[in-house]
Amino acid sequence: MSAAELIHGAAVELDQPLFSVHDLTRLYGPEKGCQGVSFDLYPGEVLGIVGESGSGKSTLLSLLSGRCAPDRGQVSYRGKDGAMLDLYAASEAQRRTLLRTEWGFVEQNPRDGLRMGVSAGANIGERLMAQGVRHYGQLRAAGIDWLQQVEIDPMRIDDLPRTFSGGMQQRLQIARNLVSSPRLVFMDEPTGGLDVSVQARLLDLLRGLVRDLDLAVVIVTHDLAVARLLADRLMVMRRSHVVEAGLTDQILDDPQHPYSQLLVSSVLQP
Amino acid sequence: MNGLNPNAASQAAGALESGYNFAYLDEQTKRMIRRGLLKAVAVPGYQVPFGGREMPLPYGWGTGGMQLSAAILGADDVLKVIDQGADDTTNAVSIRRFFARTAGVATTTRTPEATVIQTRHRIPETPLHGEQILVFQVPIPEPLRFIEPSETETRTMHALGDYGVMHVKLYEDIATFGHIATSYAYPVTVDERYVMDPSPIPKFDNPKLHMSPALMLFGAGREKRLYAVPPFTEVVSLDFADHPFAVQRWEENCAFCGSHDSYLDELIVDDAGSKRFVCSDTDYCMQRREPFEPQQEVGQ
Amino acid sequence: MYVAVKGGERAIDNAHLLLAKMRRGDTSIPELTVEQVRQQMPLAVARVMSEGSLYDSELAALAIKQAAGDLMEAIFLLRAYRTTLPRFGSSLPLDTTQMLLSRRISATFKDLPGGQLLGPTFDYTHRLLDFALLAEGEHPGPQVDATAQLESCPRVLDLLAAEGLLARERPSAAEVPDMTREPLDFPTSRAQRLQALARGDEGFLLALGYSTQRGYGRNHPFAGEIRIGEVEVWIEPEELGFAVPLGDIEITECEMVNQFVGGKGIEPQFTRGYGLAFGYAERKAMGMALVDRSLRAGEYAEEVEGPAQQEEFVLMHCDNVEAAGFVSHLKLPHYVDFQSELELIRKLRKQAEAPMQAAAQENRA
Numbered sequence: 055m056s057a058a059e060l061i062h063g064a065a066v067e068l069d070q071p072l073f074s075v076h077d078l079t080r081l082y083g084p085e086k087g088c089q090g091v092s093f094d095l096y097p098g099e100v101l102g103i104v105g106e107s108g109s110g111k112s113t114l115l116s117l118l119s120g121r122c123a124p125d126r127g128q129v130s131y132r133g134k135d136g137a138m139l140d141l142y143a144a145s146e147a148q149r150r151t152l153l154r155t156e157w158g159f160v161e162q163n164p165r166d167g168l169r170m171g172v173s174a175g176a177n178i179g180e181r182l183m184a185q186g187v188r189h190y191g192q193l194r195a196a197g198i199d200w201l202q203q204v205e206i207d208p209m210r211i212d213d214l215p216r217t218f219s220g221g222m223q224q225r226l227q228i229a230r231n232l233v234s235s236p237r238l239v240f241m242d243e244p245t246g247g248l249d250v251s252v253q254a255r256l257l258d259l260l261r262g263l264v265r266d267l268d269l270a271v272v273i274v275t276h277d278l279a280v281a282r283l284l285a286d287r288l289m290v291m292r293r294s295h296v297v298e299a300g301l302t303d304q305i306l307d308d309p310q311h312p313y314s315q316l317l318v319s320s321v322l323q324p
Numbered sequence: 325m326n327g328l329n330p331n332a333a334s335q336a337a338g339a340l341e342s343g344y345n346f347a348y349l350d351e352q353t354k355r356m357i358r359r360g361l362l363k364a365v366a367v368p369g370y371q372v373p374f375g376g377r378e379m380p381l382p383y384g385w386g387t388g389g390m391q392l393s394a395a396i397l398g399a400d401d402v403l404k405v406i407d408q409g410a411d412d413t414t415n416a417v418s419i420r421r422f423f424a425r426t427a428g429v430a431t432t433t434r435t436p437e438a439t440v441i442q443t444r445h446r447i448p449e450t451p452l453h454g455e456q457i458l459v460f461q462v463p464i465p466e467p468l469r470f471i472e473p474s475e476t477e478t479r480t481m482h483a484l485g486d487y488g489v490m491h492v493k494l495y496e497d498i499a500t501f502g503h504i505a506t507s508y509a510y511p512v513t514v515d516e517r518y519v520m521d522p523s524p525i526p527k528f529d530n531p532k533l534h535m536s537p538a539l540m541l542f543g544a545g546r547e548k549r550l551y552a553v554p555p556f557t558e559v560v561s562l563d564f565a566d567h568p569f570a571v572q573r574w575e576e577n578c579a580f581c582g583s584h585d586s587y588l589d590e591l592i593v594d595d596a597g598s599k600r601f602v603c604s605d606t607d608y609c610m611q612r613r614e615p616f617e618p619q620q621e622v623g624q
Numbered sequence: 625m626y627v628a629v630k631g632g633e634r635a636i637d638n639a640h641l642l643l644a645k646m647r648r649g650d651t652s653i654p655e656l657t658v659e660q661v662r663q664q665m666p667l668a669v670a671r672v673m674s675e676g677s678l679y680d681s682e683l684a685a686l687a688i689k690q691a692a693g694d695l696m697e698a699i700f701l702l703r704a705y706r707t708t709l710p711r712f713g714s715s716l717p718l719d720t721t722q723m724l725l726s727r728r729i730s731a732t733f734k735d736l737p738g739g740q741l742l743g744p745t746f747d748y749t750h751r752l753l754d755f756a757l758l759a760e761g762e763h764p765g766p767q768v769d770a771t772a773q774l775e776s777c778p779r780v781l782d783l784l785a786a787e788g789l790l791a792r793e794r795p796s797a798a799e800v801p802d803m804t805r806e807p808l809d810f811p812t813s814r815a816q817r818l819q820a821l822a823r824g825d826e827g828f829l830l831a832l833g834y835s836t837q838r839g840y841g842r843n844h845p846f847a848g849e850i851r852i853g854e855v856e857v858w859i860e861p862e863e864l865g866f867a868v869p870l871g872d873i874e875i876t877e878c879e880m881v882n883q884f885v886g887g888k889g890i891e892p893q894f895t896r897g898y899g900l901a902f903g904y905a906e907r908k909a910m911g912m913a914l915v916d917r918s919l920r921a922g923e924y925a926e927e928v929e930g931p932a933q934q935e936e937f938v939l940m941h942c943d944n945v946e947a948a949g950f951v952s953h954l955k956l957p958h959y960v961d962f963q964s965e966l967e968l969i970r971k972l973r974k975q976a977e978a979p980m981q982a983a984a985q986e987n988r989a
Binding site for chain 3: 344350373374375376377378379380382383384385387407408409412413414415417418421444445446463473474475476501502503505507508509524525526527528546548549572574587588589590604
Binding site for chain 1: 480483486487488489491492493495496498500565
């Protein structure tokens with residue numbers, strides 16, 4: 055294979071979506087849940103899903119991450135090896151492996167995403183151990199490195215997460231997810247439970263990490279400021295439907311759908 | 325018979341119980357257990373659910389081990405039963421007496437002479453040979469239980485080989501204490517596949533599981549699970565490359581036989597708290613002291 | 625002294641003799657007969673039969689006598705005996721509408737076909753010690769109307785079901801599972817759950833049922849109907865091809881009516897929790913019915929928030945023979961494991977002391 059072919063191959067790879075969603079639907083009742091959602095996500099791209107509570111954002115996120123099965127629709131993911139994986143046809147083993155290697159999931163409440171009974175270092179090291187790292191020294195080094203990356207004092211490596219503030223817990227959860235160098239991370243209102251000043255710092259950190267690591271992200275938020283800061287593209291959800299989708303700036307500066315207009319006008323512009 | 329073995333006389337006097345099938349369990353139940361055992365041997369370290377029966381001993385007192393022993397005992401077998409390494413602890417006496425009565429099999433305290441050894445918490449110091457079967461009594465067969473209480477979830481974790489969390493516990497030990505702080509029921513990987521609880525034997529005994537010529541069977545009566553390590557199977561204790569698995573060592577020697585490489589029990593011998601250390605394996609200790617005296621006893 | 629710390633056969637034999645002596649008590653007092661226990665402690669006998677899973681009042685009374693009144697021990701004795709018995713089939717479903725009732729109450733309807741029948745009950749007794757019982761004497765029953773006729777007594781919940789207000793229970797043609805032959809496999813079927821609960825510890829089920837009333841998985845129960853009486857057991861032997869009656873057994877049946885707001889495509893309606901026990905065992909049947917309903921949380925897509933709704937938790941811990949065995953095994957020697965822990969603690973302490981001693985020496989230097 056020539057160098058030109060290699061480069062060409064890599065370019066093709068970037069051209070192709072990492073994550074492809076078609077007609078995803080799961081309803082609990084009329085207009086409860088989500089329906090008819092389709093989109094493509096490319097490597098390194100951040101997609102924001104916005105809408106008020108009950109609009110179906112969280113259901114969609116659970117479906118996308120394979121935590122629950124849809125009534126209909128498909129999700130496919132292009133793995134590191136280049137092969138396409140049909141998420142719902144995949145085995146439970148494949149999904150679990152994905153969720154602890156190439157994917158990450160940042161919960162709104164860090165308590166749901168952390169192992170509260172073990173130290174910060176063990177929290178960060180867990181994914182590596184699941185992947186077969188059997189060297190304590192290496193786990194330790196990774197723990198210290200990632201604590202620094204998420205701006206937590208490495209001296210706290212042996213402390214339990216419950217001794218951490220809410221913002222620190224959320225940063226620890228992010229480190230725990232990113233240690234395995236995932237390519238796609240799902241985030242459910244990651245700044246939801248935090249004070250405004252803490253939120254700003256976390257957003258700053260997240261933005262830096264997403265750029266540096268070239269992460270693809272699907273982030274659910276009701277906070278348009280968060281969406282503006284992090285997302286390249288937005289989907290606006292209302293009563294289980296996507297009512298508008300497009301580039302973030304476009305939607306926030308020139309919303310077309312009446313609901314998007316309402317949503318944008320109800321928030322103070324930055 | 326000799327004075328050093330207080331059980332010998334009454335053991336011989338135990339009459340064979342009538343009105344029960346050979347070794348207590350009915351043949352159908354034994355066949356069901358044997359089928360489970362075959363599966364267990366075929367899938368080393370995998371916990372096979374079985375229709376455990378109520379035994380006339382309480383759950384937790386060795387009913388799992390007894391059911392396996394009952395299923396494999398034949399009339400020609402020579403049975404040894406130990407608890408904490410000793411043949412003369414109350415529960416070992418009680419279980420040995422049970423089989424002497426219900427099966428009329430010969431019993432022994434000498435490890436090399438036994439064909440079936442039922443044990444609680446120890447593996448004999450004397451190396452086992454290929455003609456022997458070791459039957460372990462198991463209280464909690466699930467090595468993941470204290471991390472994940474749900475059976476549905478732990479079975480999935482085994483099926484998917486999702487064992488990272490086992491090392492989280494070891495990591496935490498080292499971070500907190502500088503050592504892996506699990507000293508008994510130390511988890512092992514069997515045949516590079518299943519993580520298994522070796523029953524609450526001290527980790528001192530774990531290396532004896534590895535490539536053992538004897539078949540090892542594990543029975544948990546209350547939890548209704550059985551599992552096995554077939555002869556010459558690889559059994560590796562979980563550890564880290566830079567914190568390798570290591571067994572306990574004593575600074576003292578056995579006060580009776582002078583052994584410095586067997587597992588020692590600590591005795592407090594006076595009100596001032598003075599201590600003596602003696603072998604936990606009573607037969608091993610006896611053999612070292614009187615290597616030439618024959619000790620076989622007969623149950624009927 | 626080494627041997628002295630261990631037990632032995634003689635110790636066991638002596639323990640048995642001492643136990644026999646304790647059970648017999650003062651030999652100048654006449655010995656209790658099994659028939660006396662059977663006749664005069666029917667509620668203890670009922671509990672031992674239910675949780676021992678064997679309907680034989682004489683053997684249950686014998687077990688109570690042999691266990692010196694320790695009911696859990698008696699249950700264990702009966703279970704250990706039961707396990708040796710051959711199994712020759714399962715009965716047809718009991719038709720409790722055809723019960724010969726000694727008690728029947730409903731808390732949901734003031735009057736109903738067949739009426740309310742208070743029957744023998746501790747309810748409405750004032751719990752005052754009756755010193756008259758210290759003396760022996762005759763205790764005649766009430767007057768009986770010899771001309772009274774049996775009335776038909778349809779089940780209360782069937783009346784609700786006929787109106788469509790109660791979730792229908794579908795009869796299952798599947799073979800009856802036997803949890804004493806096949807270990808429970810989660811998630812379990814309702815038949816397996818009911819079997820486990822029927823054998824389950826009365827106190828445990830009572831406490832769990834109580835916890836649902838206090839808000840840990842609340843499901844708004846009403847005692848729809850409790851009926852106690854004799855019911856005929858029928859069996860259909862394969863070689864015969866038709867059913868024959870085996871005899872009568874006394875049972876207590878409890879059906880709880882529980883509110884259900886509907887959802888997930890199901891209309892609002894009442895749901896049912898079911899309890900059944902051998903003999904006169906109202907508390908057991910009620911506890912069981914509450915827990916049966918709370919374990920149906922999954923079926924009705926309810927949030928699982930209380931311990932009584934967690935199938936594995938309830939079913940794996942409700943058996944008192946298993947629980948008593950495993951708790952009591954703590955009395956067995958654990959020298960070896962304890963030695964391991966001793967060694968570990970000493971090692972860790974030595975390690976912690978070493979830097980402190982080093983520091984102390986440095987200070988002195």
